[in-house]
Amino acid sequence: MPKAKLLFFCQNCGFESTKWMGQCPGCKEWNTFAEEPQAAVPKKTAAGSVRKDAPHPKTLSEIEVSQTARMTTGMGELDRVLGGGIVQGSLVLVGGDPGIGKSTLLLQVCRNLSAAGKKVLYISGEESLQQIRLRAERMGTFTDLLLILCETSLETIREAIARIQPEVVIIDSIQTMYNENVSSAPGSVSQVRESTGVLMQIAKGMNITIFIVGHVTKEGVVAGPRVLEHMVDTVLYFEGDRYASYRILRGVKNRFGSTNEIGVFEMRGSGLAEVTNPSEYMLEGKPEGASGSIVACTMEGTRPVLLEVQALVCQSNLAFPRRTAAGTDLNRANLLMAVLEKRAGLRLSSCDAYINIAGGIRMNEPALDLGIALAIASSMRDMPIDEKTIAFGEIGLSGEVRSVTMAEQRVREAKKLGFTTVILPAGCKKQASRVEGIELIPVKNVREAIQAIL
Numbered sequence: 001m002p003k004a005k006l007l008f009f010c011q012n013c014g015f016e017s018t019k020w021m022g023q024c025p026g027c028k029e030w031n032t033f034a035e036e037p038q039a040a041v042p043k044k045t046a047a048g049s050v051r052k053d054a055p056h057p058k059t060l061s062e063i064e065v066s067q068t069a070r071m072t073t074g075m076g077e078l079d080r081v082l083g084g085g086i087v088q089g090s091l092v093l094v095g096g097d098p099g100i101g102k103s104t105l106l107l108q109v110c111r112n113l114s115a116a117g118k119k120v121l122y123i124s125g126e127e128s129l130q131q132i133r134l135r136a137e138r139m140g141t142f143t144d145l146l147l148i149l150c151e152t153s154l155e156t157i158r159e160a161i162a163r164i165q166p167e168v169v170i171i172d173s174i175q176t177m178y179n180e181n182v183s184s185a186p187g188s189v190s191q192v193r194e195s196t197g198v199l200m201q202i203a204k205g206m207n208i209t210i211f212i213v214g215h216v217t218k219e220g221v222v223a224g225p226r227v228l229e230h231m232v233d234t235v236l237y238f239e240g241d242r243y244a245s246y247r248i249l250r251g252v253k254n255r256f257g258s259t260n261e262i263g264v265f266e267m268r269g270s271g272l273a274e275v276t277n278p279s280e281y282m283l284e285g286k287p288e289g290a291s292g293s294i295v296a297c298t299m300e301g302t303r304p305v306l307l308e309v310q311a312l313v314c315q316s317n318l319a320f321p322r323r324t325a326a327g328t329d330l331n332r333a334n335l336l337m338a339v340l341e342k343r344a345g346l347r348l349s350s351c352d353a354y355i356n357i358a359g360g361i362r363m364n365e366p367a368l369d370l371g372i373a374l375a376i377a378s379s380m381r382d383m384p385i386d387e388k389t390i391a392f393g394e395i396g397l398s399g400e401v402r403s404v405t406m407a408e409q410r411v412r413e414a415k416k417l418g419f420t421t422v423i424l425p426a427g428c429k430k431q432a433s434r435v436e437g438i439e440l441i442p443v444k445n446v447r448e449a450i451q452a453i454l
């Protein structure tokens with residue numbers, strides 16, 4: 001009898017090895033290897049042999065498309081990220097930090113779907129029925145089409161789904177589920193992978209949409225949903241600041257739509273509320289007549305978001321001046337300060353500088369460059385910028401202001417929110433001039449931009 005072989009898998013990245021190792025050669029993480037039995041080797045068959053029950057490949061026109069219409073979740077922001085609604089039979093992974101609101105979001109989806117007459121099954125492996133009831137009571141009224149099950153065994157879950165025949169199933173979370181056929185602990189790479197495989201068969205075989213919640217830990221010690229991302233149809237990440245109440249839902253992968261859309265929500269006592277106009281939300285509480293502040297415009301997918309860029313520049317007493325950037329890339333901010341010093345003659349090398357994107361949101365689009373540069377210049381000279389002015393444009397190393405995409409949409413958004421002046425790259429002027437009733441100031445370099453408004 002050949003001895004059953006043991007294999008070791010990295011719990012972080014799934015690297016496979018025949019012996020235990022302290023450090024994973026794949027992802028360089030320490031102490032992540034765990035022992036798992038080897039999968040059975042399939043029997044060899046002769047190359048020319050044909051099984052009787054082998055499936056026949058079909059031509060595209062032979063394939064019947066049953067229902068292409070999408071189901072709406074009742075939340076416009078979520079529909080947008082999903083590419084226009086839920087596709088029947090798809091597998092959607094929702095990842096995010098602990099406590100960000102994944103369970104809340106999906107319970108709300110359950111409420112909306114069940115209110116629209118869809119049969120929904122919510123399976124929780126980490127909360128008791130009472131806890132779910134408490135959360136649901138905060139959110140409002142639910143219909144009897146929503147069924148709740150507290151279970152972690154996949155076999156029981158499969159049976160429950162087959163019996164109840166729901167249209168949508170929520171699994172909260174994949175790390176708590178276990179498959180009896182796999183010996184390793186729940187949450188390990190092989191359990192998570194096998195469990196997702198089973199759920200995928202259920203989704204595709206029974207044409208049921210399944211939402212899976214996945215936990216992400218900072219250390220990546222628990223098998224993160226990275227391994228799953230290849231298996232599922234759609235991957236959404238729910239992110240936000242621990243100290244701010246808004247939450248952003250980002251599509252990372254989508255087999256049925258674009259991935260650069262975001263959904264913005266606000267966490268309230270009664271659950272997540274949609275923020276349909278993020279710009280208004282981001283600009284709330286903007287100071288009037290203060291120097292070092294300007295509104296910039298960045299694109300999130302097809303939607304422009306206006307936000308306030310703040311800068312504080314003051315004389316430094318240190319040999320190495322302090323520079324910090326909150327909400328944007330510090331290296332980029334340093335680069336912009338060097339460009340301002342060299343190309344616009346601002347003496348920044350002896351100054352401390354603090355950059356902040358107000359509202360706690362993180363934005364890294366190059367189109368923010370001009371906003372950041374103007375905020376720094378405004379603070380340096382202690383001259384406020386007209387508060388009805390916005391700026392966007394990428395800045396190059398020789399101080400040139402380069403054009404960015406979708407200038408027209410950005411200008412349109414600025415007009416909608418009552419701004420009167422837009423400072424934009426000269427290359428974007430033609431596109432932006434399709435919007436009427438707003439003053440455009442095209443600039444070729446930073447020096448021109450600073451002269452135009454200060």
Ligand SMILES: Nc1ncnc2c1ncn2[C@@H]1O[C@H](COP(=O)(O)OP(=O)(O)OP(=O)(O)O)[C@@H](O)[C@H]1O
Pocket residue numbers: 096097098099100101102103104105138215267268269270
């Ligand atoms: N009464 C309340 N008022 C306002 N916000 C609340 C209230 N109760 C809960 N929250 C918010 O809901 C969050 C918890 O949401 P939820 O349980 O959906 O998160 P989760 O992502 O599922 O977390 P986990 O990773 O633990 O499953 C809390 O962090 C808090 O911000």
Ligand SMILES: [Mg+2]
Pocket residue numbers: 102103104172
């Ligand atoms: Mg939860």
